[in-house]
Amino acid sequence: MRPKTDLMDITRAPDASDGPQYIALRDQIALNIEMGRLKPGTRLPSERQFQTGTGTARGTIREALFLLEAEGLIYRRDRSGWYVSPPAVTYDPTRWAGFMTYVREQGRKPGTETLHKHSVPASSGLADIFRVAPGAPLHVIDRRRTIDGRPVLVERITVDPALAPDLLAHSLDGSLTHILTTVYGVTVTRNRVDMRPCALVRDAADGLGVKSGTPGLLVVRTSFDAQGRVVEYDQEYWRHDAIRVHVDLTVRP
CATH class of the missing domain: 1.10.10.10 (Winged helix-like DNA-binding domain superfamily/Winged helix DNA-binding domain)
Structure with a gap:
């Protein structure tokens, strides 16, 4: 047959x-x-x-x-x-819509698994990003995201405890955006997004269950509130076939 x-x-x-x-x-x-x-x-x-x-x-x-x-x-x-490969999801980096929201909007089933969550002293690089003293505590969350049950990205999110003091006590297997907005009243007004091709190695490859060296896309997003404070610094390692970046811009004369 x-x-x-x-x-x-x-x-x-x-x-x-x-x-x-x-x-x-x-x-x-x-x-x-x-x-x-x-x-x-x-x-x-x-x-x-x-x-x-x-x-x-x-x-x-x-x-x-x-x-x-x-x-x-x-x-x-x-x-x-x-x-x-399944169809890629469309990602608009100009929106602060969370992963769970924009994946559902496209008729797909999102999933999130928290791998680790802990407080760490700020490195010099993170201290500069968050404008805090080196060694100051920061929340760090490692998660794996899936679409229709397939792992598509692993991420490391860093959040300033001054804006979300007991964030790590919450379940973070859902929408972090929803928690920051509804529990802490944090509203993002600006995103800075950097993207570049990468190879998935070490923790990223292990987290996605792929061979080390598999092509990937690194998306680094820094989110700011109305006062210019950094709310969230997110490093996302995507399977390159899982995402399609789309930006619709209005051209002003």
């Missing part, structure tokens, strides 16, 4: 007459994804199955798969194989 997505089609030898074989294999898999023949979450054949079906060297197959991964079309699950 043939599977609905007809995986046999992508393990046949691709037409490499117009270029390198790994590009031809990449194009063959990408076309099946774009045409909807390979649905999000579909597990791809193993490298051995590709090798048997196409007669292609394993190194060539890996080049094609790594290229598709870099493009965000497929991803690896540790010790499980390659899968078609």
Whole structure:
């Protein structure tokens, strides 16, 4: 019985007459994804199955798969194989809408797991950001966020205890934005966002269950209140295929 997505089609030898074989294999898999023949979450054949079906060297197959991964079309699950990536969520860095809110708005199911929460003395770098003395206590929260059950980012959030004194006593598996707004009356009026490509290594790779060196996106957000005080300093390590940055700006003459 043939599977609905007809995986046999992508393990046949691709037409490499117009270029390198790994590009031809990449194009063959990408076309099946774009045409909807390979649905999000579909597990791809193993490298051995590709090798048997196409007669292609394993190194060539890996080049094609790594290229598709870099493009965000497929991803690896540790010790499980390659899968078609689900649709990315749209992220607007100009909003202070929390992760839980904007993921739900897009019809997806968000999840949050607190990994650690503790008070730490401010390093010189954090002291400069928060304008406090080095060694002053700061709240630090490490969390893992999921979309439809799939881990997509790990984050480290630093908050000034002067604005949210007993924050660590709260459950932080939900919306931190909601807690800051409703419990402490903290309103953010300005965000500064920096983004750059990165490799997911060490804690970020472990937290997301990916191989060290997997492509990622680092989003660093500094949030300010109306008095110019830093409310929150957030370092987010995203799977690069899970997020699409979108900003809609009005151009003024």
